[in-house]
Amino acid sequence: MPSPDVRALIGYAGPSMSDPSLLGRLADVKIPVHVLWGESDRIVDPAYGKACAAAIPSATFTLLPRTGHLPQVETPEELLAAVASVLSGS
Template sequence: MTQTYLLLHGGGGAATMTTFADLLAERTGSQVLAPTHPGFGGTSRAGLTNVPDLARHYIAMLDQLDLTNVTVLGNSFGGWLAAEIALGASPRVSSAVIVNGIGVEVAGHPMTDVSGMSVAEIRSFSFHDPSRLPAPTGGGPSPDVQALIGYTGPSMSDPTLLERLGDVRLPVHVLWGESDRIVDPGYGKAYAAAIPSATFTLLPRTGHLPQVETPEDLLTALLALS
């Protein structure tokens, strides 16, 4: 059975998945889908108002494409979205991978509020070594961050999500960059602990976006799970 990966980006937009999507397709020969969420990249939100709406949008897309054996992998906001898709229990989805996801509320491990930060500030919290990356363009908040808040609300979390994760019946793997200062590893461990039979893997020398900072290491970790 052909393996398909659905890659779901976070607030940084679809460009944060491009390199990893190409790497995953090349190394595995799998079909890899890396769409832009409605509302991101200057697109219309198409009447979608929240994260469960967007999850249903992607489940309907898998139905329309008649895909099976789909692994949904999401980073940051995309991790929250992957969790909601897993809760949707589509028979087309075989597993989910949450990479430095957001969306839950964990006592003692608050998410860093990025709503008023510049791109440079967000990067400083997101990467193990921000100095190794190209200088960002623009000084204000990213338009995609504004699209993100449109789905999540100002808190970028759902107080019901942590408890609802107990209903997930799919295999789920939670992967976390150890240097993430947006949502720390303790937050990630609580995310995994809320999901029955989920695994948790800490990724060294990387931050909130392992698919951007250390794509080879993320691929190695992902393939070790299969």
């Protein structure tokens, strides 16, 4: 039996934990978006992150080196630096 957190994810995202219609709906996003993605993400390939950013009007994309699927755990300093850079406009 999956753990409660995994059961919640399955309930929210379905058993495949994917949404095939997502890329098509991202064009409707009207707020500024900066997509941050781990270069070494072995769960969702960085190419998918780039595709998501490309599907959002005016979105930007940053690939975080030496980072997998959990940048907040694996490379929090790089994640915070990337966020700070976006917030400061540099």
